[in-house]
Amino acid sequence: MLRNQYQSLTRIQKTLGWLSLIVLSGYIPNAAHASKPEQVLAAQVPGGAVRVLVLIMDKRWPWGGLRIEDDKGAILVSLVEPDRQAQSSLDAASQRALESLRHPPAMSEAHVKAANAILALRLVSDWTFARAAGLGVELPMGLHPRMIKVLLLNANGDLVTTIGPVSVRNDAGPPAPLELHAQATPQGISLGWRTAPHADAVPAYAYSIQRDSGTEHDTLTPHARLLTIDKSGQAIPYVDQAAPVGAKLTYQLRLVDILGVSSKPASVQIYSPDFEAAIPPTHQTAKVGRGIVTLTWTPVSNPRTRGLVVERAQLIKGPYELLTPQGLSPQTSQYEDHHVMPGAVYYYRVRAEMPNGEVGPATDPAVAQPLSATALSAPQGLKANVGISQVALTWSPVPGVSVAGYIVERRAASSAPRWTRLDTRLVPSARYLDMIGPSQGGIFEYRVTAVATDEGLSPPSTLLRVQLKDTVPPGPPIVLSASGVDGRVRIHFTPAGPAAKTVQVVLLRSDSSQEEGLVVGAPVSAATGIIRDDWVHGGQAYWYRLVAFDKEGNRSREGQAFEVRVGAISLPTPRAPSVHYAAQPVPEIKLAFDAPPPHARVIVEVQRDDGRWQRVAGPLDGTSAVDLNPPGPHASYRIVYVGEDGGAGRPSPSAASQ
16 A cells, blocks of 8 residues: 555656655644654644644654653553544545555555655645544643643653754744636536635645535545646646536535644636537438539437537638528438539537527538539530641630639550540540650540639540551661762662551761761662662762651651762763755755763764864764764765763774765
8 A cells, every 4th residue: 555655656756746745744833854754733723622643754753652841741642543433434545555554565665754755745735534533633622732742652651752842833824725716628627726825824735625416415535635736836626527407506615734733715607518418410411413412420318418510611720600490300311502612622510509598519510612604515516637746636626614624534445445645634625636756646535625714524535536647657678789980870778667667768968977968860669779879980989878758758767877989980981973965055964873882972073184083072972963063075974972081982893875
């Protein structure tokens, strides 16, 4: 028991912070020094009797009782023993505590001192307990000493020590408590007050409380309770946890000093509400409809609940407006709110009303976002304009002012029927641009859904199937061989895979590998496998790249550059020209011949009388020439092909005019 009370002392120290109260000698004006292990207080109480209280703070205890004498040595009480009548009025726990003093358990000296200090707290707050412990006594009537001393006796009746002498004070009782107030809480009626400062020789460390409900009068403190003060000087409140509900209560509080003398009472009245009747209903839900929010809950079961009220706000923390000023029956389990705006967010909560008309705590808010009174129709007229890297979608706007925007969805026709939303935010207008990037073709399916301001959805639009363009370019052609023989360039190639992707091939030519080059000649069919460049000069080197195009006109990247050096032209032997003489108006010879091959020109020669051949025309690009000074009407002529480097080929056979 003492060990448990020692643990209680530790909790008191941590919780209340009034460790100085443990050293009670500091509160007793007659103490010679705060460290003395024994203290005595004697005073004349109202009615004329003299009461004596002895406090023992260390491990010693008066096994043989007390003897009280006056300062002259006259015996006032020969033997003070525990008051049996007072003991019988104590509860079982208090009786066991006193018994442990007679037969203490095995504890350290520090624990015994602490346990005695806890018992001392009870002694200074409960005069009945002090009498039951044999440490409090009221002198016989008629004895009014001015000074007394107390003798502690052992079990044999021999003197152990003497305390005193001490003066007998006058005890008129403590002043009444100040500022008594009451507050109704779910835990009970809480009473708070403030103690009045006073210079009385007998301090008050306890209080007693009585309660009057009009029909019953109850003493809430069978014995006086220890008075505890917080750091601000306010008394730690007393909570009446068993207060009758639904009644007007009157509380009387008295301070009680060490010798059991009470102060005048302080009174306070308060209505004791039934907080259980204010417990709100449970399982509250909010269901949205078109133009309506329906609240449901489980009806309350407390018969003292007067009614229910419903509150609404547009912010979770309020302010809340009262929707049911007349209240609802406590058996009600549903409420419909028709005064709502589509798309607005509302928070609802329900409170229970107590019998006195006060409302209790609210339920947790239930959130709802009502729909508009009418649903949106599906978007109409969905169309698509397919580009190289994008699909432009348009549709007819859905009529109505409650449209917040549109949701655009897409899926591949060959995939599972799962739609992908394209817009992260609602599309505000009836147009959407789907940037698809390069595509190998295929089919996309689109649909559009309108969203109302209340976040309600329309049915989706009719599905739109869109054929995509193949915008993935082919790979550049693969060069198999390249030749610059005979004054011209010939390049053999094969299309990159897949070969069917390439339709045409274009030749780019430049003077170095760093230049992109220009297109040479017309595109050739990929099926030919060969592309030529006849616009070259023998002896020069050129850089080439090949580019592929598909049927959609998609252009591949340029192939890797490669160099081709052009060789000299091998000139053929021309055929003999045709020669015609004309005498009028002046003598002349007209010649006709074949056109020269590419990169070659024609030189016309005539044979002189000495057999030598003389140039009369050329180099020429054409197919005819005129000699205005012929040697004669039957002169012989021939032609010779000359290359760009000036080299001449074999001459043609000679021919003369007939």
